[in-house]
Amino acid sequence: MTQRDPVCGMEIDLQSALAKREHMGQTFYFCSQSCVDQFDKDPHRYVMTSATTGFNPEQTLSRIELPVADLPMVRPATKLEAGLLSLNGVDRVTVNAGAGLVQLDYDPQKINLVGLAGAIRSAGYTVDGAQTRIGIENLRCASCVNFIEDELKSTPGVLNATVNIATQEASVDYLPQNTTLADLNKAIETWGYKPRPALSDAPIDKQEEAHAREYSRLMKMFWFAAIISVPVLLFAYPQYVPLIRDLSMETIRWSWVLSAIVTLPVLFYSGYDFFTGAWAAFKHRSANMNTLIALGTGAAWLYSTFAVAFPAVFPEGTSEPFYDVVAVVIALVVLGQALELRAKGQSSSAIKKLLGLQAKTARVIRDSKEMDIPVEEVLVGDVIQVRPGEKIPVDGIIVEGSSAVDESMLTGESLPASKKMGDEVIGATINKTGAFKFRTTKVGKDTALAQIVKMVQDAQNSKAPIARLADTVSGYFVPIVMILAVWTFVIWFVIGPQPQLVYALVTSVTVLIIACPCALGLATPMSLMVGIGKGAENGILIRSGEALQTARAIQTVVLDKTGTITKGKPELTDVLISDQPIVKDDELLRLASSVEKVSEHPLAQAIVEGAQARKLELAEVQDFDAIPGHGVSAKVEGRSILIGNLKLMNRENIALGSLEEKSKSLADDGKTPMFIALDGKAAGIIAVADTVKEDSAEAIKALQSMGIEVVMITGDNRRTAEAIARRVGVTRVLAEVLPEDKANNIQLLQAEGKKVAMVGDGINDAPALAQADVGLAIGTGTDVAIEASDITLIKGSLKGVVTAIEVSRATMTNIYQNLVGAFFYNVLGVPVAMGLLFPFFGLLLSPLIAGAAMAFSSVTVVGNANRLRGFKPKFSVK
Numbered sequence: 001m002t003q004r005d006p007v008c009g010m011e012i013d014l015q016s017a018l019a020k021r022e023h024m025g026q027t028f029y030f031c032s033q034s035c036v037d038q039f040d041k042d043p044h045r046y047v048m049t050s051a052t053t054g055f056n057p058e059q060t061l062s063r064i065e066l067p068v069a070d071l072p073m074v075r076p077a078t079k080l081e082a083g084l085l086s087l088n089g090v091d092r093v094t095v096n097a098g099a100g101l102v103q104l105d106y107d108p109q110k111i112n113l114v115g116l117a118g119a120i121r122s123a124g125y126t127v128d129g130a131q132t133r134i135g136i137e138n139l140r141c142a143s144c145v146n147f148i149e150d151e152l153k154s155t156p157g158v159l160n161a162t163v164n165i166a167t168q169e170a171s172v173d174y175l176p177q178n179t180t181l182a183d184l185n186k187a188i189e190t191w192g193y194k195p196r197p198a199l200s201d202a203p204i205d206k207q208e209e210a211h212a213r214e215y216s217r218l219m220k221m222f223w224f225a226a227i228i229s230v231p232v233l234l235f236a237y238p239q240y241v242p243l244i245r246d247l248s249m250e251t252i253r254w255s256w257v258l259s260a261i262v263t264l265p266v267l268f269y270s271g272y273d274f275f276t277g278a279w280a281a282f283k284h285r286s287a288n289m290n291t292l293i294a295l296g297t298g299a300a301w302l303y304s305t306f307a308v309a310f311p312a313v314f315p316e317g318t319s320e321p322f323y324d325v326v327a328v329v330i331a332l333v334v335l336g337q338a339l340e341l342r343a344k345g346q347s348s349s350a351i352k353k354l355l356g357l358q359a360k361t362a363r364v365i366r367d368s369k370e371m372d373i374p375v376e377e378v379l380v381g382d383v384i385q386v387r388p389g390e391k392i393p394v395d396g397i398i399v400e401g402s403s404a405v406d407e408s409m410l411t412g413e414s415l416p417a418s419k420k421m422g423d424e425v426i427g428a429t430i431n432k433t434g435a436f437k438f439r440t441t442k443v444g445k446d447t448a449l450a451q452i453v454k455m456v457q458d459a460q461n462s463k464a465p466i467a468r469l470a471d472t473v474s475g476y477f478v479p480i481v482m483i484l485a486v487w488t489f490v491i492w493f494v495i496g497p498q499p500q501l502v503y504a505l506v507t508s509v510t511v512l513i514i515a516c517p518c519a520l521g522l523a524t525p526m527s528l529m530v531g532i533g534k535g536a537e538n539g540i541l542i543r544s545g546e547a548l549q550t551a552r553a554i555q556t557v558v559l560d561k562t563g564t565i566t567k568g569k570p571e572l573t574d575v576l577i578s579d580q581p582i583v584k585d586d587e588l589l590r591l592a593s594s595v596e597k598v599s600e601h602p603l604a605q606a607i608v609e610g611a612q613a614r615k616l617e618l619a620e621v622q623d624f625d626a627i628p629g630h631g632v633s634a635k636v637e638g639r640s641i642l643i644g645n646l647k648l649m650n651r652e653n654i655a656l657g658s659l660e661e662k663s664k665s666l667a668d669d670g671k672t673p674m675f676i677a678l679d680g681k682a683a684g685i686i687a688v689a690d691t692v693k694e695d696s697a698e699a700i701k702a703l704q705s706m707g708i709e710v711v712m713i714t715g716d717n718r719r720t721a722e723a724i725a726r727r728v729g730v731t732r733v734l735a736e737v738l739p740e741d742k743a744n745n746i747q748l749l750q751a752e753g754k755k756v757a758m759v760g761d762g763i764n765d766a767p768a769l770a771q772a773d774v775g776l777a778i779g780t781g782t783d784v785a786i787e788a789s790d791i792t793l794i795k796g797s798l799k800g801v802v803t804a805i806e807v808s809r810a811t812m813t814n815i816y817q818n819l820v821g822a823f824f825y826n827v828l829g830v831p832v833a834m835g836l837l838f839p840f841f842g843l844l845l846s847p848l849i850a851g852a853a854m855a856f857s858s859v860t861v862v863g864n865a866n867r868l869r870g871f872k873p874k875f876s877v878k
Contacts, residue, residue, distance in 0.1 A: 007035035041156065061091055061105045064113070066175070067128035068102050068120060080123040087111055087119055100128070117159035117173070124770055129159050129175045133198035133457075136188055138214075138273050139168045140337055143288040143517050144191060146475040147281070151187040155179055165518075166525035169198050171458065192280020211341070218338035225270035225331035229324065232259045236324035256308045259323040263301060271297060271330045287478040289517050293333060295482070296512035300325040300847070303505055322506070322847070329513055329851030339859045340522075357428040358449060362393035365437070382440045386431045394427040394443045401436030405429050452794070455541050459532045464545030466815060467524035473517075481515040481830065488834045496835075503835075506847060510833040514850035519825060519857040523818030526865035531811030534871045539795040540804045547790035551774050551808035553755045557703055557801060558734075558746060558768070560760035561714035561721065564778055565700075565728055565798065566690040568761065570603050572610025573671055574687035579658055581684075588684045590616040592676050595634045595641055598624050603672060603688045631674070642677040649675050649682070656682050670716075670723030697728040699798035702874060704729070706805065709754075713737055713745060713768075742768035759793075759801055776801055803873040810871050818861045825857050 002011050006028045017029035019036045021043070030036045068080075080102070084093045089110025094103040104116060117127045136148070145163045152161035152170060157178025163170045172184055185195040199210055235255040238244045244252075268275065274297070277290030304321030361372045365383045375393045378384070383399065386392055392405070404416035407429045416432045419425060425438055427447040444450065489508035496503045528545045535542045542548050562568050575585045583591070593611035596604035598621050611618065624634040630651065631644015642652060646663070649656055654677045663673040663685055671689040675682065700710050713734040714721045721735035734745050742758075746768050749756045758765070758772035769775030769789045777789035778796050793800030833850055837843040 003029050005029065005031045005035050007038045008032075062108050063103065063105050064116075064178075066102045066104065066116065066120070067100055069100065069126045069128050080120065080125055083119045083123040084116065087115065090116070112153065113157065113159055113175075113178075114153045114161075127159050127173070127175075129173050131171070131173050132181065132184070134170045134172065134181075134184060134188065135196040135198045136163070136168050136170060137194040137196050139163070139165055139193060140273075140340070140518060141165075141277060141289040141521075143475050143478050143521070144193070144277070144281070144290075145521060146472065147284070147286060147288070148188055148191050148193070151190055152184060155183050155187050158184070164525050165521050166529045167199075190280075191284065192277050215338055215341050218334055218341060221270040221272075222331055222334045222338055225266045225327055225334060228262050228266050229327040229331050232263060232327045233324045235259060236321070253308065253311075256304070256321050256323065259321065260301070260305050260308060263323045263326045266327050266330055267297060267301060270334055274330075274333075287482060289478065291478060292481060292512045292515055293329070295485075296509045296847070297326045297329055299505070299512075300329075300509050322509075325509060325513075325847040325851075328848050332848075332851040333854060336854070336856055336859055339856075340862050357391075359391035359393040359428065363387075376444070378440055378443050380440055380443055383437055384440060385435070385437050386425075387435050388431060388433055390431050392425050392427055392429050392431060392438075394440050395447045396425055396438040396440040396442070398423050398425060398436050398438045401434055403434030403436050404432040406432055452536070452541060455543060455792070456532060456536045459528075459542050459544055459548075464524055464528060464549040464815070466549060466812075466819070467528070467545060470520050470524050470819060473520055477515070477517040477520065477826070481511065484830060484834065485509075485511040492835065503844075507833065507835050507844070510845050510847045510850045511830060513847055514829045514833040514845070514854050515826060517826075519822035519861045520819070522858055522861045522865075523822050524815050526862050527811055527814040527818060527868060530865050530868040531807055531814070531871075534811075534868060535804065535807045538800075538803050538807070538873050539793065540800055540807060541792040541794060542804070542807070543790050543792075547774055548808050548811055550755065551757065551791065551805055552812040554708060554757045554774060554805060555754045556709045556711060556749055557757045557759060558711045558713050558749065558772070559700075559730070559798070560742075560758075560765050560768075561712055561716060561724060562690060563761040564759050565696045565712060565724060565730075566692050568690065570606040570672075570688045571691045572606050572613075572686065573689045573691065574666060574673075575610075575684065576659070576662055576687075577684040578682050582678060582681060583683055585684070586614060586616060588676060589614065589686065590618065591636050591639070591641055591678070592643055592674075592686055594619040594621055594636045595624065595632060595643055597621070598634075599626065599632055601626075601632075603674075606688045607686060640679050643674055643686075646675065649677065652677065652680070654680065654682050659685055668719060668723055670720040670727075692724065692727055693798065696798050699802055700728050700730060702799075702802045703805075706802070708805070711749070713742060715739065740767070743771040746771045757801075757805075759798070761796075776804060806873055807871065810868060814865060814868050818864055821864070822857065822861060825853075829853060 002013055004011055010031050012031045014029055019030045021028045081093050084090050089107040092105040120127050145165055148163045149161050152158055157175045159173040161172045188195045234241050238252050274290045274293040278294035281288045281291055300322045304323050308321050359375055362375050362378050363370055363372055363385045378394050398419055398421050402420040405419050406416045428449045485508045488511050489504045492504035492507050493500050532542050559565050575589050577585050589611050593608050596607045619636050622635040626632050630648035633642050659682055666673040666687045671687040673685050673687045676684050703710050710730050711732045712725050712730045715737055718735040721733050725733045746756055746758055755773045757774040758768045759776045760769055761778035775789040776791045778793055791804050833845050
């Protein structure tokens, strides 16, 4: 029996087949190891409609199963299916909600996994792949960013990849069943860079150690080049140097020979990164910043050596060497890189501050003994002793004792929070007064602090849309500069003044050296790193560069009422007594609270807490009876008490007098009034409401002063909603909105052509947060809301919304400054290097000045980004 090899199509006898593979219910046979290897790389490609032959030369489709989170079980994922089927190259889509899988048949020639994953994200779902960060040693070339990203994205199994030149890291989403870390490392090595563990995952001291080691390496390379540059520079211009100008031409020529020898180590030690990077790019038929430096200095050295070795070949006056260009330019560029690295270290100070909050050790109780161990060795379930003034090492639940804990690093609250048995404590917060023991629930990377750090790092490694434009420009920039350098050489050689060859070489080398795509490439990621860090310092966790960029353009902010504008918890607001008082207000509250302490009504707890706040002593209750839809009745200290609504009072024929009008006024203010009758007579009203947060009105006014429309959305009735809106200064109210309709209302606002931000805290806000251009979740809210948002406000205050938009605007302004500066540097610098000023002023740019300008253009960009560290928010949220 015979069957075709699925790779080469050769007919083979099954008995003599070299190997066989089973895949997706089909068996394949192979004629050679080469065909086996090809099949193993991408087995889906060979799954064909004909199971008998295993070969169909017309079939080009691959099949893949993608794990997708949050697939709906009760309704079809029509938006997801339609979005995938609309892609060019996708033939069939099958959604298996039960298994959480989407099966696709697609043409890999037309679309790759990155495109498929992007379509799934656009439909509001997430591909459940793994995520990793990979460090890239010595990544300083802006044009290499695109090359490495494209290489990673073309690796089978990669869903998305971004490379950040500021952090020197690649963030990769991938399917572990389709690719390995070794494959990802290989993709980076292809471009001549060495992968290493991501420094952002290392402890802070390790990060600083690696940073110092790299800075030291660059400075050694700089000093080596600088020391050699001094004598080389002196002998390059002997006519200007006393003593040297008196030497014979023969002696000077021998000094040039020595210059050729001593500048070789400068090229291959101090300039090592440039030449290895240029060679890696050359192997891929491309060019990058390293190519420009390597070509410029390499051409100068070769020309100089040829001129010294064969001076007779050159026209008179053109055989002088340019070894000074080789040594000085490399020294300056390496110095620029070292200063840039040091400035980058300052840029990541926000992460260092966050990591510095963590306790170093924990006092664990094991086998009835206390022992101090490193915090990394704490296990879930350990019992930890915390004494006054100590940092709480990890997250957990108090099992013994009580205390006041300073949680300002997490919530921004300056007052310590009281903690008792059963309460949760968070790692890195500070125990103030008492001692307690707690059982750990989250350790290591699962703690609240670790999650905050990870979110900030992920955001810093992400890209704003404007950064992609800069990366694209950088990718085209180097080839354009090389073409301009060739044109410059030709023009000067053909029509330039004597000595034409010298002028042609100097100007073309200067063009290669002055051009700096790095300044363009660094402009966005450096500002993003600092801006997102400043956000974290102010309690604003920004998930991505895209969210940061979009937040700048927000025109409308939609605020959910409950838990966002208000505290989300009912509180006692008013105690009113009747016109003919039969008890005082405190006595009225004490009696009512005594009844409500045994009630299960949601508002009862607010009344009881109000009485406790006034330190009232509650009494025992007899004959308690809940009357559905009306209220409650009971006896306290021998007195009959009724607490309820107007229907209850009317049923019991209790004359309310002016209390009825007062109740309407309270209701108009968004409060819930409850009538109280004692022994058959109206005694007063108690009102309860979900009260407005102290700073909501101030924050809303600040947003409006920034030119932003503020809209309130709520499921409450219009009267209550408008009462709250009046109190905080909101003029547009969307009331009586069902939870499932919140996202539709956001869509309607977007249809007005507005960029809309949604601020919420509940599970029912999650769809609206996802629909909005920017979703902001209150950090005190539910995990679902936080997960659906783009920005998390840790401190639960609306002032955080103002700060988030301020951070966004300040960061984007800084990015535009960097981009404009980098763009004009190159637009002005390159023509001047080509000799544009020579015909008018006789000015020609020296390659040495070009090297210095190129080196310090990047330092300027980083320095400008670091100005953001001085950002001060309008509000200091407390």
